[in-house]
Amino acid sequence: MGDNRPIGIFDSGIGGLTVLEEIHRLMPDERICYLGDTARVPYGSKSKETVLRYTLNNVRFLKEAGVKIVVVACNTASAYALPDLEGHDDPPVIGVIEGGVEAASKSLGGKIGVIGTEATIKSNVYQQNLERLRPGAQVKARACPMFVPLVEEGWTGNQIAQAVAEEYLAQFKGTIDTLVLGCTHYPLLKKVIGQVVGEEVRLVDSAQETALLVKKRLEKLNLLCDPTGQRPDIRFFVTDSPKRSMEVARRMLGNIEINEAEFVDIV
Amino acid sequence: MGDNRPIGIFDSGIGGLTVLEEIHRLMPDERICYLGDTARVPYGSKSKETVLRYTLNNVRFLKEAGVKIVVVACNTASAYALPDLEGHDDPPVIGVIEGGVEAASKSLGGKIGVIGTEATIKSNVYQQNLERLRPGAQVKARACPMFVPLVEEGWTGNQIAQAVAEEYLAQFKGTIDTLVLGCTHYPLLKKVIGQVVGEEVRLVDSAQETALLVKKRLEKLNLLCDPTGQRPDIRFFVTDSPKRSMEVARRMLGNIEINEAEFVDIV
Numbered sequence: 001m002g003d004n005r006p007i008g009i010f011d012s013g014i015g016g017l018t019v020l021e022e023i024h025r026l027m028p029d030e031r032i033c034y035l036g037d038t039a040r041v042p043y044g045s046k047s048k049e050t051v052l053r054y055t056l057n058n059v060r061f062l063k064e065a066g067v068k069i070v071v072v073a074c075n076t077a078s079a080y081a082l083p084d085l086e087g088h089d090d091p092p093v094i095g096v097i098e099g100g101v102e103a104a105s106k107s108l109g110g111k112i113g114v115i116g117t118e119a120t121i122k123s124n125v126y127q128q129n130l131e132r133l134r135p136g137a138q139v140k141a142r143a144c145p146m147f148v149p150l151v152e153e154g155w156t157g158n159q160i161a162q163a164v165a166e167e168y169l170a171q172f173k174g175t176i177d178t179l180v181l182g183c184t185h186y187p188l189l190k191k192v193i194g195q196v197v198g199e200e201v202r203l204v205d206s207a208q209e210t211a212l213l214v215k216k217r218l219e220k221l222n223l224l225c226d227p228t229g230q231r232p233d234i235r236f237f238v239t240d241s242p243k244r245s246m247e248v249a250r251r252m253l254g255n256i257e258i259n260e261a262e263f264v265d266i267v
Numbered sequence: 268m269g270d271n272r273p274i275g276i277f278d279s280g281i282g283g284l285t286v287l288e289e290i291h292r293l294m295p296d297e298r299i300c301y302l303g304d305t306a307r308v309p310y311g312s313k314s315k316e317t318v319l320r321y322t323l324n325n326v327r328f329l330k331e332a333g334v335k336i337v338v339v340a341c342n343t344a345s346a347y348a349l350p351d352l353e354g355h356d357d358p359p360v361i362g363v364i365e366g367g368v369e370a371a372s373k374s375l376g377g378k379i380g381v382i383g384t385e386a387t388i389k390s391n392v393y394q395q396n397l398e399r400l401r402p403g404a405q406v407k408a409r410a411c412p413m414f415v416p417l418v419e420e421g422w423t424g425n426q427i428a429q430a431v432a433e434e435y436l437a438q439f440k441g442t443i444d445t446l447v448l449g450c451t452h453y454p455l456l457k458k459v460i461g462q463v464v465g466e467e468v469r470l471v472d473s474a475q476e477t478a479l480l481v482k483k484r485l486e487k488l489n490l491l492c493d494p495t496g497q498r499p500d501i502r503f504f505v506t507d508s509p510k511r512s513m514e515v516a517r518r519m520l521g522n523i524e525i526n527e528a529e530f531v532d533i534v
Contacts, residue, residue, distance in 0.1 A: 040306075047508045
């Protein structure tokens with residue numbers, strides 16, 4: 001007998017839908033319950049205390065919604081709040097950093113770049129974990145605060161995206177073999193990031209890595225659902241602006257159909 | 268006998284310090300109490316209901332702090348919440364839109380552009396008030412969501428600022444004589460905005476206009492303070508990240524000295 005409760009996912013906004021997409025691709029029968037905290041977005045420029053408070057709030061909502069696991073699909077929340085949540089096992093909580101770190105630690109030459117929000121980079125969590133998993137690695141990190149607004153404006157391939165990427169990433173050219181995209185919005189800028197750092201640099205997309213880890217964890221805990229072969233129930237909750245969130249979600253998600261964004265008052 | 272209670276000012280973040288600066292320049296003896304809602308910034312991409320809720324929360328804080336007038340130094344909050352607050356007279360509440368509209372309505376040719384956040388432009392409040400005050404005016408509005416992140420990144424004069432301004436404002440070239448900077452962050456981009464729309468276009472900075480209106484209102488209500496000639500008490504409260512807020516404040520404010528940003532837990 002499988003466990004047919006939904007997988008819970010939350011992000012500060014809609015960026016975490018890149019994680020939802022990968023989880024759905026990998027486990028197409030699983031029900032999903034996604035929460036975007038659009039009333040308080042973004043987290044990346046806020047303090048540890050505030051991000052922790054918002055995160056606990058979101059976890060509580062998902063728990064009450066009856067999920068079997070919580071995926072923190074936000075790098076900032078994972079960086080700041082996960083150490084406080086990792087002991088948690090009812091439901092278990094998993095972040096987006098672990099997967100990215102594991103994948104990046106396999107870097108051929110051990111020259112690894114990390115990009116993320118101001119908060120994520122300031123937390124040093126990627127840098128510390130990479131140095132632990134891959135002793136001797138040379139890790140270079142850079143906050144890229146303009147990348148999220150670029151994605152939200154839909155400017156992912158124009159000359160402005162190009163110029164912003166140049167400004168942040170020129171320092172990585174020729175000096176790294178692997179670059180961790182440490183924010184759920186960044187995969188949408190993959191093309192322009194790749195052009196600037198060089199096509200030979202491996203880009204680690206934590207969404208894909210995290211989906212793999214979630215599957216492993218569910219298997220280990222014997223929490224996978226029964227295969228149904230039917231289109232599963234995917235619910236999309238937001239704390240503000242359901243209509244606008246739905247528009248952005250449609251732009252972001254190619255193949256997944258979500259019926260509507262439901263407003264939820266937890267703030 | 269003057270009224271020596273402070274003037275209260277709030278903004279979603281630190282952008283409203285441009286209003287504080289103008290008020291202080293015009294009324295150097297007045298005490299000021301500024302609140303930046305940095306835990307929930309920005310407002311410009313959020314819904315009317317959420318912005319209204321946050322605004323009432325901020326007004327309550329300033330009221331409890333004993334201010335004699337509340338200046339809503341945020342265009343988004345003014346656009347969405349002011350109609351609900353205008354009857355308010357204890358303390359009286361004044362927004363940043365009225366001043367900008369009044370100044371812009373004196374446009375020579377009646378061809379007026381308005382720029383602001385997504386929410387401000389969507390609210391139509393500038394457009395409606397301009398058409399009321401200056402019948403027959405041709406008003407063209409455009410949301411510029413990337414301008415706030417640009418200012419917060421400190422990129423106010425580089426080639427990226429230039430390219431973003433081109434993208435948003437090229438449509439105004441040669442078609443307007445007056446442009447309302449409908450967001451408290453935008454005065455920091457004045458130079459680059461002026462270059463794109465043309466030096467002959469008058470830029471209306473609502474911070475200056477609002478300071479004038481606040482002075483008029485205080486005079487009318489007999490609420491101006493006693494002249495002291497001493498450096499007045501200016502207090503700066505934030506709902507998150509006092510240290511970071513203070514750094515940005517120092518970059519923004521040339522001549523005003525604020526001792527520190529004080530954290531306040533109202534969220």
